[in-house]
Amino acid sequence: MINAKLPKMFYGGDYNPDQWPKEIWQEDMRLFQLAGIDMATVGVFSWALSQPDEATYNFDWLDEVLDLLADNRVYACLATSTAAVPAWMAKRYPDVLRVDFEGHKRKFGGRHNFCPNSPTYQHYSKLMARKLAERYHDHPALAVWHVNNEYGGHCYCENCEKQFRVWLKKRYGSLDQVNQVWNTSFWGHTFYDWDEIVLPNRLSEHMNGDRTNFQGITLDYYRFMSDSLLSCYQGEYDEIKAITPHIMITTNLMGTFKPLDYFKWAKQMDIVSWDNYPRFDTPMSMIAMRHDLMRGLKDGMPFMLMEQTPSQQNWQPYNSLKRPGVMRLWSYQAVARGADTVMFFQLRRSVGACEKYHGAVIEHVGHENTRVFRECAELGRELTLLGDTLLDSKIQSKIAILFDWDNWWAVEMSSGPSIDLKYVDQVHRYYEAFYAQNIQVDLIGVDTPLAGYDIVIAPVLYMLKPGYAAKVKTFVERGGSFVTTFFSGIVNENDLVTLGGYPGELRELLGIWAEEIDALFPDMNNQIVMNETYGELKGAYNCGLLCDLIHSEGAEVLATYGSDFYQGMPVLTRNRFGKGDAWYVASSPDKQFMQDLVRELCGQKGIQPVVQGPEGVEATTRTKDGKNYLFLMNHNNSAQKLDLGETSGRNLLDGNRYGGVIQIKAKDVLILEV
Amino acid sequence: MINAKLPKMFYGGDYNPDQWPKEIWQEDMRLFQLAGIDMATVGVFSWALSQPDEATYNFDWLDEVLDLLADNRVYACLATSTAAVPAWMAKRYPDVLRVDFEGHKRKFGGRHNFCPNSPTYQHYSKLMARKLAERYHDHPALAVWHVNNEYGGHCYCENCEKQFRVWLKKRYGSLDQVNQVWNTSFWGHTFYDWDEIVLPNRLSEHMNGDRTNFQGITLDYYRFMSDSLLSCYQGEYDEIKAITPHIMITTNLMGTFKPLDYFKWAKQMDIVSWDNYPRFDTPMSMIAMRHDLMRGLKDGMPFMLMEQTPSQQNWQPYNSLKRPGVMRLWSYQAVARGADTVMFFQLRRSVGACEKYHGAVIEHVGHENTRVFRECAELGRELTLLGDTLLDSKIQSKIAILFDWDNWWAVEMSSGPSIDLKYVDQVHRYYEAFYAQNIQVDLIGVDTPLAGYDIVIAPVLYMLKPGYAAKVKTFVERGGSFVTTFFSGIVNENDLVTLGGYPGELRELLGIWAEEIDALFPDMNNQIVMNETYGELKGAYNCGLLCDLIHSEGAEVLATYGSDFYQGMPVLTRNRFGKGDAWYVASSPDKQFMQDLVRELCGQKGIQPVVQGPEGVEATTRTKDGKNYLFLMNHNNSAQKLDLGETSGRNLLDGNRYGGVIQIKAKDVLILEV
């Protein structure tokens, strides 16, 4: 349980009384009560207020806020305020400012604006964390610690450059080793002195964005930068932990956020929390996948939904309103997939600067008589009703999809074979097929044990880290089904090709050799032609993007290409290996193939959907103390009928029993205890 | 009258004899006579020639040019030459060079290349103005002063940064006040020392272009930069004015040019002048609107058409030729809307550098036997014929459309709700409806008195400056009709939201409350469904972009939304207030609605079109000494019939009388004295 003081889902969000006169605070408390709000994230951007210069700390305002919250039975998710450095610090200690990708030293401005390797920043951010912990360790309002905010970004300053060399020394020991893993003999890049190494940006190895001359250098730089920020987090964490060992510490993550290796981060977090901000064109299945990924970061442990907008965002091109019911529906979707809190950015809309058109529970009009407030208050009422029923419940799955940040970085910085190859999209293509059938899936990292799963899918497993091939082999030998795709097994953890034939270390397991890789233009496709009907798989499907030209070396050829000069070569293979099997999908198939493949794989393992419903009705199950909680969520704009079969149960939200053929209203949610 | 020495419309343009050997000068004079040219703008880019170093001034060449002009009865629009600093100055005094938006210190090159806060630039530019005034105050050719050229652009250098702090101190008095109006408690941006304030660019608060974290900072920076350039202008103006108090001083503006607040500038100009360079896809109504805006800058006083191309431009992607007759037609359009001069860039085409493919009266071939020269000469003949008939005549309108630079800046730097919201486009949508019906409109600023108008339209009046709401209320109370739109009344002059419900200070006047603002995707729309026919307004119309979700608080609901979850909520309201009424258009309507709305508003006030003609026949009236001059301009490629009704008069251009049903040739112009 996140915090035993309040045995229910925390409900609330970011709250910035420091941006408001005190006369507003009392009104806020009244409105929080009305809305059932019991958690406020405070102090996220208050560094300049709490510390006006090197020597002065001023926490009076925060004392007052926390006391007020406590008086009103609102708990604090207390932020350490280190995500934006004060202007005075930027002025006096320019080392806190970043240098950007183009090599420009930044000036004061924005947020997430600190260099993670700045000694000044490290010193004062840790000090701030300590001072807060010392002051509030026993405060009755304190429920959770919120370190910094949405860590991210890169810095290319001299301090980072120097620390990069230290990081490399630690990782590789010798410069010879660095030269080797980066393959610096290419283009005569051999380094004879550590100081010759520079950071990879537009002034050195990069053309633009991810396009680099040396993938190995950039890969290590990305790791180093993720680690640098993590070490800032860790610094604050350690200060706090020493003082309040029993309070959970988190920092808010951002789903499929590329710059940080969240699996590595999650190890250092007591609980995962994240901010759910889909773009205007994000499919529901992608939001679901992000929830599952966040849950997977700590092996299925529930997470905090730290931020979402109650109504609209401000930084999209077109900031449409969440339609009536959608905020509630999406809140429950988070819960259905592992969230144990429902929180917003933000509780009161700001009066100025760039987020003033971001939705809030309390809008600019300032009172409770708005559609948005009413919807928030209704959800608050329901969450109170739910109490601790769902807290700490788990989601169980026999299927895992691998997600790996290093692989993501490597795939997308590859020069060739196709600029259209996007890692998250490929993972999502597989995820979506399960999602559409309401089959529960875990998103796992390379360190996650495979033993509990029946099926492991690793789309575009381009980079094989040391030992991972062996881990997969063991999994298959013992009876598991493993599925991977084109452009897999190509490189090691330094983006050096595994010589001797693709897919490298997976060749034996998969029983194939990929001789060549063809890239298709966006308007071209090929076909997956089944040799004969194979369970759910039949006839022909379209495929595209990349086509591996593979030869079977023992694998059963289930389908071959339908056209081009490699017509007749295998495109779908299955290799029996020990008690299990290993599948290879040599191109990027259409949705129908995905659906059929998923059906076939699950069929073989006897894995059932949670519920088979009409399109757009999402279902998951959370389990606790032997009880199952079936979530049914209708994303459609119209009511849908649904056959629950023999399943029935009481809906926690209205107390009624549901079973057999039921109807679920547009945008509505049921949580059946079954 | 611009200059009493020549009681006719000045005709001519930019003339750069300093770029040509003297043997050409005499030939120029011959060709000027042939073309009826009597004004030459000289010295625009001659600083390096007139001042080869700090101590040396060389005006011999200019003496000669001015004498030659005087001998040939050509008047000088004498430029101060300060729009491009000499190379020697850039080399020796780098403070004259700008720092760009990305933070790069520029090197010598281009034009408009000076930092407005450079002490060196300020010193030498004023000195140049003084020296010119001292030398030529009595020269017979001198007719008008032309300070600098097309002021514009931003600078982000250290001098500007320091001056920005001074400007802020003057405007706000204290740092506390700065912190408050910029809402720096957001993201912990509190400043404790003036020197902590930095300029808002890509290195500090900006993402790209207008996208900023702190609208308040950027807004003040834009004001400061407009003021900084204005103070350069003012410096030169004062030097000249002291010596030649009776000669008009101007600088050439550029229509809807975003960086400078021209209403503020116009106050410091004796006469407005501007350069008319439509893009290849600019509609005629937009050109017309810019003329009206330029006329509005000084409350209807005639302006100078300082530049236009006689044939083609060079900096468009596709520089098509002005078709035969178009140069004449567009010249008269300027006159029809308030111009008292017709001038070109340029009189002779340059032989090298980036403007050599820009059209000129005298083309590279060098003689008079070209289509372009013949058209110019014919127009010259006509202008001579017109004499002083039209000089100082005025345009009368009962309708005003508000245009405000601060509002423009604020609307387009807003983060949310839609990137497609463009201020000039929205103003133009209303303007266009009047233009299409030949109803005369004034473009006015926030300082313009409203008393003389029947209708005031303020599209997207997002920012309400102090006192403006009261001014509008008084206008309506006394019987005026006021129209405003979605996204109005939201912020004060610092882009801080007026709390308590949109549209803020206009809420009482409009009798509505806007609870939410929905942003539509580009391919979506909603409908304006009239409750019943209301005069010209009937049935249903399309609308889109933004939809305010409003509630009537007393206003009459004329139309409601036709779809989406806010179907049935008001979209068009009218609130009686005192003797007048206030309209609210809660979304961005289609053209048909605009036409009908304009017809309805004018009908209620008894305002008539100048002439009702076929599409593409533009009509305006200038008035002087009790006489009306009706301009009829056919922009179509074919002749058009037109019923003048009882109106008739002599066409100043051919001496014939026209009345009843007349025919007007393709691209032709009539100016009837009626």
Next chain:
Amino acid sequence: MINAKLPKMFYGGDYNPDQWPKEIWQEDMRLFQLAGIDMATVGVFSWALSQPDEATYNFDWLDEVLDLLADNRVYACLATSTAAVPAWMAKRYPDVLRVDFEGHKRKFGGRHNFCPNSPTYQHYSKLMARKLAERYHDHPALAVWHVNNEYGGHCYCENCEKQFRVWLKKRYGSLDQVNQVWNTSFWGHTFYDWDEIVLPNRLSEHMNGDRTNFQGITLDYYRFMSDSLLSCYQGEYDEIKAITPHIMITTNLMGTFKPLDYFKWAKQMDIVSWDNYPRFDTPMSMIAMRHDLMRGLKDGMPFMLMEQTPSQQNWQPYNSLKRPGVMRLWSYQAVARGADTVMFFQLRRSVGACEKYHGAVIEHVGHENTRVFRECAELGRELTLLGDTLLDSKIQSKIAILFDWDNWWAVEMSSGPSIDLKYVDQVHRYYEAFYAQNIQVDLIGVDTPLAGYDIVIAPVLYMLKPGYAAKVKTFVERGGSFVTTFFSGIVNENDLVTLGGYPGELRELLGIWAEEIDALFPDMNNQIVMNETYGELKGAYNCGLLCDLIHSEGAEVLATYGSDFYQGMPVLTRNRFGKGDAWYVASSPDKQFMQDLVRELCGQKGIQPVVQGPEGVEATTRTKDGKNYLFLMNHNNSAQKLDLGETSGRNLLDGNRYGGVIQIKAKDVLILEV
């Protein structure tokens, strides 16, 4: 002959044993033998390896490589390794690093990363060339010298700025002359001191890319930069030549590569070599044109095909595989157009960094059992079979198309009249019409003598260099046919307009005057309406882009515009001049017109196609010792029939005789000795 040691076409490519452990080297040798490879380009990027610091040189590895090659009868194309500076040099001597277009000093990274005006670079690169020549001048493997690699790029550092002033002083003598040719009186840019001149980039005269305020400055900068890099080449060349006077020296060019004036470069090269990397959408005719251009650089002398990919590239957006047969087909296309070597990048695929997904003869799998290797080995077998038959044979043409780098630069930096005017495209439009009819054409430079040609075509001859108009006149007077187009004869070599009427110095020859130039929008066109059928030209054609409005001054008007206000004005003229004629095509015509024009021109001169075949069957003839070698290449995906008429001969590739109506398989090649 490139090198008499091996009287056959060298076959091989880039080989980087320095990137591989020695155990691989022996395997490489085995595979080279299998593939018939007899040339390896070695040492291209080995500077850091061969010279680990200022004082140390280490050639042991290269000794070993060259000995190994010699032992295996593989010749070396020995590179000087100066295309990428070592990291230690970048660290200790920052003057070797470039400053980019935006003004950023670069850090170590990439390749082609040296400032050509760096004293350090110049010193050490020449020293490296000398040391290599001293060490290997008698090595049995040494066949050709390969200086640097793919020279290119620009630098804007202070050293370059200073050298630019020196270069200008040498070219123009005085600052007055510089001011004049750059027309600096425009925008008051007059320079009073050499040090006031700065390089033209984004910080000075450029907006973006080619868009500049002063074409004259940028033109000279482009010349200077091409010369600066050439002088680096020349420095190495001289060192080597002094020691091995009989070994050919080359550097690999890149076809229509804009930054370097290859006609000037070729004069300093013993033999031209180039790298053929078409983009995925490059038409075959463009590849053919580039081969012809490379052959034209040294007046028809055979060239080396230095690089091409055996299978796929890595830096395209979509790197599709070369389909079976295509590598062979394109190799022979190069030979058919003048190549005397067939070489690849590269022989073994690299294991890491950005080119690891670029195709190679030996793929990552490492053995010979791949499609790609088999195709390479088969081609190797054929080339061995061909022996020296084709070596030094020539291609004969009566038609020349002018190609001029200065003109290219000037046309595309012009501000107006149309951004869509691209020089290479316009040249290609004419070339393509000949290509489609299998009529042999030479691409020539302005220094190439015209006497041997019947037809000279100079598309968009915008810039006329001193004496060129006279040269063309002499050509026509003596009976030649000259064709030029719109936007010709406009400027001199400094981009200053030739006053007095377009097309300037060509006006008399062409018998026309171009009064105006209209630019059409992309979706617009006009028509070329033939006055009457004129040989192959009949009816009407479409045209667009630009339309010169011309008047005949003696030329016969063959066609007039079909629409717009210049309908009826001439669009195609022919002027008899001496014994020849001069044609003017006043707009950019459609393909049909091009085909008919080419047919008409050739018909008049009795020039015949090599072979008339179906579309996609390319034919050329190489000639040697009185024998003709007819190349027939089928680019289609299906077999084609072809009537050789009376031509017949033995196919060098299969020994069979072919004549009359023959069939040629998809992607197949015949080389008939006829």
